[in-house]
Amino acid sequence: MGKNNRKRPSEDCLLLPDHPRHSTAPIIDTHTHLVSTFAAYKQKYQDGKYKNVYDFVMGLYRGKKVMALVDVWCEAPVQKVWKEIADSAITVEDRRDKWGELEYWFVMGVHPHEAKSYTSDIEKDILESMAHPRNVGWGEIGLDYHYDNSPRDIQREVFTRQLRHAVRLGKPITVHSREADEDTESILKTEVPKDHKIHVHCFTDSPEFGQRLLDHFPNLYIGITGVITFSSNKNTSHLLRRMFATAPQSSSPPRIILETDGPFMVPANIYGSLTALKGRLPLCHTAMIPWTAEVVAAVAGEGWDVDRVLELGKTNAHNVYGI
Numbered sequence: 001m002g003k004n005n006r007k008r009p010s011e012d013c014l015l016l017p018d019h020p021r022h023s024t025a026p027i028i029d030t031h032t033h034l035v036s037t038f039a040a041y042k043q044k045y046q047d048g049k050y051k052n053v054y055d056f057v058m059g060l061y062r063g064k065k066v067m068a069l070v071d072v073w074c075e076a077p078v079q080k081v082w083k084e085i086a087d088s089a090i091t092v093e094d095r096r097d098k099w100g101e102l103e104y105w106f107v108m109g110v111h112p113h114e115a116k117s118y119t120s121d122i123e124k125d126i127l128e129s130m131a132h133p134r135n136v137g138w139g140e141i142g143l144d145y146h147y148d149n150s151p152r153d154i155q156r157e158v159f160t161r162q163l164r165h166a167v168r169l170g171k172p173i174t175v176h177s178r179e180a181d182e183d184t185e186s187i188l189k190t191e192v193p194k195d196h197k198i199h200v201h202c203f204t205d206s207p208e209f210g211q212r213l214l215d216h217f218p219n220l221y222i223g224i225t226g227v228i229t230f231s232s233n234k235n236t237s238h239l240l241r242r243m244f245a246t247a248p249q250s251s252s253p254p255r256i257i258l259e260t261d262g263p264f265m266v267p268a269n270i271y272g273s274l275t276a277l278k279g280r281l282p283l284c285h286t287a288m289i290p291w292t293a294e295v296v297a298a299v300a301g302e303g304w305d306v307d308r309v310l311e312l313g314k315t316n317a318h319n320v321y322g323i
Helices: 002-007 034-044 053-061 081-087 092-097 112-117 120-129 152-169 181-191 207-216 235-249 268-273 286-300 306-321
Strands: 027-032 066-073 103-108 135-144 173-178 198-200 220-224 256-258
Touching (some): 027 256, 027 286, 034 081, 066 135, 066 286, 081 103, 081 120, 103 120, 112 152, 120 152, 135 152, 135 306, 173 181, 181 207, 198 207, 207 235, 220 306, 235 286, 256 286, 256 306, 286 306
Parallel strands (some): 027 066, 103 135, 135 173, 173 198, 198 220, 220 256
16 A cells, blocks of 8 residues: 555646646536546545545636536436535535636436436436536437447437437437447437537547538537547547548538546646656546647647637537537
């Protein structure tokens, strides 16, 4: 235990320096798992200085231009603490005192990993959350044929069932799809009106699949996480390159939004700004988004920089979630 603790970097490593090419643009994280991120922090730093989610957010994001985040609740059963956290962001005073004026929003659904546990009671809890003033969508939901943590037929059934509720309520949909291109595309095109708002979270599948979805759904946006910085992932960059190449001929800018999927997906390029750090960062959090934006700007090419990508992310987050 002692040996492992000596290897673990100080929790101060989570307090990031300013990105060298990020100056004024606000950061909006359209997909993070805040309670899971705080739990990962407490697991690594049991005696850490942040005692609750609010301390964690205020401590790490103060002065980092973090404007808003979308918290994702996708477990089965639903974590009851969601309401306490969402209620804490209703008033302007609470958002100032508990969130440092950050805008807290959330979505709720059941992840494909958990589809086998989906019940009518869970569905009732999700439907209750949809009426909350800080709720902005249904998700993340979808199909995951990489891990197959739930049987595929059940994944498809639960995905369809949740889509129908989201469409009926007019709620934006956060989609998880991994190695399930054909079924995801078929179900979305069958169940979801063409003009519905869709966020395909953490896109890593084939560029052709992504392009077909973009062509069919004019209000569908591609979510970009730190995975774009990984050398093992080429698909995301290939799709982005195609999107930015066609943007000058289009009447609208590329439909991308920025996210972390915290506590996962630490951007690989962040270590260039942390030269004194020994080891690896123990978790990802919202203030890391400028490093993802840096790689997006490099892929986009001439005329794009970190601030311009962040501004695009802000505009598109509003288009999808109204935030």
